[in-house]
Amino acid sequence: MGNADSVVAQKRLARFRPDERPVIEGTFDRLHGTGASGKTGKVLSLDTLKMTMGKMASESMIKRVFQGILSIDPGVPLPPGDGISREQLVIFLADILRGTAEERAPLVLAMADAAVQTLAHRGHLRAWQPDRMGDGPQGVKLLAEQLTSELKSSDQNTCDIPCLEDWLFRIPTMALFLELLIGEGLEVGLPSRPPPTLLPPCQYAPWNDLRCLLNLPLLMFLSPQLPDGHNAPWRLLFSTNIHGESFTRLVANCKSRGPTVILVKDTKGHIFGGFASQSWEVKPQFQGDSRCFLFSVFPYMRGHSRARPRCTTYGSPQLSGDEDFKLETVEVWGVGKLPEEQEQDEKKKSVLDADPEVQAIMEMTGKTMHSQGLREPEEDEEQ
Template sequence: MLTERKVSWWRGGARRCCAPREKENREESSSAAAAPPTSPPARAAAAAMGNAQASASSTSSPRFAMASRAFSRQELDDLRALFVSLAAQSQTGGRAISRPVFLEYFGIRGALGDRLFQLVARESGGGEGVTFEDLIVSKATYERGTRDEVDEFIYQLCDVTGDEVLERSDLETILASIRETIFSENKEAGEGSNKRTFEAFINSAVFSKDAEGVARKSMSLSDFRSWCILIPSLRKFLGSLLMPPDSGRPGFQVPALHYPENISPDLLLLNKEYAWHIGGGFSQQEVQEWRLLYHSSLHGQSFNTFLGNVTNGDAQTVIIVKDTEGFVFGGYASHPWERHSDFYGDMKTFLFKLYPEASIFRPTGANKNLQWCAVNFSSDSIPNGIGFGGQPHHFGFFLSANFDQGHSFTCTTFTSPALSKTNRFRPEVIECWGIQTKGALDEKAELVKGTVLERFKEDRNMLKLVGLANASD
């Protein structure tokens, strides 16, 4: 039962996460006492702050005292200032943050915002709203607690009805709130494709728990953790809801997709929602700007054209395939596509599924068979094409050099299942995106273009890729 686990977590969470700050707070309190403010306004502000803190400490619960130790004195002062500002707007006499002000500040739309407010306000009972104690205790556990404590908080957060049963309808509500919070201004995707995309996220969830009085199985905490591993953007989003909205909260970023103006977004496999999902495997810098390098409908289903476009493009790429069965999947390559006779790459590489299920599969460390790019080899043991994971002729994901067929098998490199409906597939659409950090496009625009030397370097890179560079010397 959620209730049984909730009590032990809520009472013990703040205690475990607070100890490292205790000594620091004592030292900072001593130094603060030894250096009183000098100017009249500063003295007045300090006096008001001191009175407020003294009042809070005189009525605070032990959990609040322990939770306070999770923060430095400066952090507590900043949180107090935030609370005072929001409470002043709440018409509660400065005693609490009202629900409308709370939701407006943190910017969480839909039922998820209401559930967050309910959980944060429960320390005081939520009569008037979120008190300062509520805010500190919640943030101490939610942001400074152990992984298990944070997971349990988020698990309860997703139980939007509060009935202690996490069902598919709860997940639909959570994803609807995410759609409204992050993608409400996204004009590039229609409502139909948007809904279809989010259904793929739910399709990857497992419901294995038998709940009393419920006919269908529900999602256990273990099921929920597994789902968050498959969709890391979801875990990042749900884990950062109480962060300041202007701080670049993890899970809120959606890559800016750059592609020619004459291309309809309907032609692209990658939409904003899928980009958000794939971006869960990246750092915030890598999430920011992606550029279309190759699309089979625009450039022709040509391996040579693909290699030419990605060679002059970006080192990090995302390849997406839609097969003739309608399955959409792909891989992230952390290294450039260069001619090799064996596997290469690093542990940043991963595979993913987009439709009909959405999942990300990271390297397990079982082997180093991460990225494959073989061009113009005549040996049967070195299949020409590009791929990820597994073994030659038995890849986790592989496209032949003709771009007319591929295969996907279960592989230990990523602990990934077959990405396609059947192990062998025929691609209908292939597209590739270059990953760029913010400002990279502007920097490239400033480079000298079209010089003879640069043309020579580009041509030589292409020759090197196809294994002919030495022959041209």
Template sequence: MGNTSKKLAAKCTLLTKEEPKYVAATFRAASKNSERIREEDLIVSGKLDPVSLEKFWGPQIDPRLAQYLTNFLFGAGQQKSPTVDFNRFAELYVYNVRGTVEERMIVIYNCLGMDYNEDVELPYQLLKEYCESIVSTYMKMLKSSSSKRVRSWQDKGFRASASNVQALGEAVAATVGGDLDSPQHHCTAAQLSKWLQTNVLLRQLAELVYVNLYGINKKPGDESPAPLPPAAPSLLPAADGLEAMPDYPAVIDLSHIVWVNSHLPHKYQHKWRFLFSTNIHGESFSTMTGRIIDQGPSVIIVEDSSGYIFGGFATAAWGFGPNFTGTDEAFLFTCAPKMRVYPATSYNDHYQYLNHHTKTLPNGLLMGGQFQFGGIWVNAEPFGEGASAESCSTFRGYRRLSKEPSFRIRSLEVWGVGDKPALDKDDDERDTSILDTNPEAKAILDMAGRTRHSEGLREDPPL
């Protein structure tokens, strides 16, 4: 780093020990080695360039976010400044990556062309567009990334369409009000403060965006003016199990994956394991259950014939039985037409149920609610029919997931999340006889005095 960058970095006490050389290098590239950045270095002919800040941030940034950043850096209206110094440039990074709630509120107000004031309400539409610009920039970074994690999805046809990116931004913003489906026209500073404290996804998105924009992921000795392509984004899990399929018919979008994955317990967010798809394995309940039983926690994703996409996170491994299983970490969600999550209420423990070939109990897969009135019900016979009840006390804020109460399944997928669990029976498989799994047959042979020849043919257990 040159003397100019060292002098700049020394002026800012907000940065940690390793950050000044990266932030200063980015500042130096934009300011052409001077101590201030001029607005004309970022804006072409007085108008917002189609890819503003293109001189060193390139196509990674959404044009709306570029405008918001110039509002923060240079001000808006009569208070607009022709230049910005290094401290202000560094503040934009620090406030977004590890700022306090108040500092992050200052960023949002300033980016939207307003001075932070506890008495000033923020128009919800502006906040929604701000969230959309963050999400859009993150997705642009995904597309430009060369990481294996991103490629594992993109190579199989998973994309980030503009409509779904917009829907994810709307979902991030919608939690600022009390009613997710009918947000108010304005939000107060108190609502914004609470929202910033609880909205983990927005904080993660902003951190990833600014770490990449400011080149913090560069390798030591790299003096190139532009940041490197993003490191493997932590919000996107690795895809496991798609390698052998040359043409995977992707139903969900990268935006959907980020949305659902961000709500999973952290220990499961690093990997999604492909287990079942009706588009690949056919419409068979037996095939589905054979592929998902004993696979650990999983995500069920359903698309109905109307194009609604929804599902649930099952915390327990699936298995046949007469009782409900799972824990209060389970949730239901929608991906289309809107992205919403419905967490457990703890009112009851009807999180997941699976049964087949029984005469006295329903045969199918259920998540939430009661028999005949489930949040998600997938019928075993005939497979392809499902239902979503109008109300479900198992999950908070629940709204019917499908367009109609009863629906036809257009596609259904199941993904195991996290690492595949180690099963005890795998270790004992060599020492298992068919009689061990059928004690009644074993007892009948004993009563008849018949010799069980297989008892003497077992291998000695390994040392």
């Protein structure tokens, strides 16, 4: 790269070892097909990127990658033509291969945004109405940042194949994104495997009167953390926007209604909440179990605690804007079966169904489960 090249690109290039830099610098010429001539005024077109990546990604994803690279400011005047410059490509490769979570976030942002758009256009919203929900674009950005923060670099501080495999293994949401995008984008439908579910069903919400804090990216973030996962129906139990600011009304609406997710927004704009694994009850004792957790939605979307001050129960940092804060909105969603429904389901199951470990132990010890073939066939819950 010459003296007139971007200082930004040169700093990014310095992240690589001396023997790696020629590979990074030579990528532009290899893709452009000019060899090592180093001619100036050349750009990479979208068609060139399609030819290179066509076997690995859909056209829509290639367009997103192209636009992402094209949006990079290299710090120098861009050559004529509607395409990617050499400096932009170097900065892009450095951010992907040697970048921080923040620098890698745009690609995950594109992937998450594509997943949200696919859900909206392919009819997988499961009764949710994004136009009556929270800030979707902001939610996509926060979800991308949260997912990227879990990307662990290898010993050489690079994002290689084992690094990505580990990421996909630990973050199942990413695998679901990929499966949805590839399956829907390439129209690959397997009878034995229905399209992946990224959203829980919305069982009830008064959409005509509601403007809720939830958005689709937040649902994608929260639902995998819940015990019932994506299949648990959500229903609105309380919202200050609809039911007013009565604590008595809040308790009455949530009492004995099964597991819940509560969302709180303060006047500073911070949004946070928690999951209660058991029904609300008016008792003098604390309630809950190890499945309960707190989470933050804005300004950061994460579900763990890493800073002070910490609360005594969860070890959580301060989630509100200030230690003393005023509430702007409170929402409570029921996120599981009602207690009576759960009790009925448990009565239908045998001891072996309720405790699969017991069944496994009996099988290993050679015990015959005589009742296994004598049960009545279970009814299909989908009917």
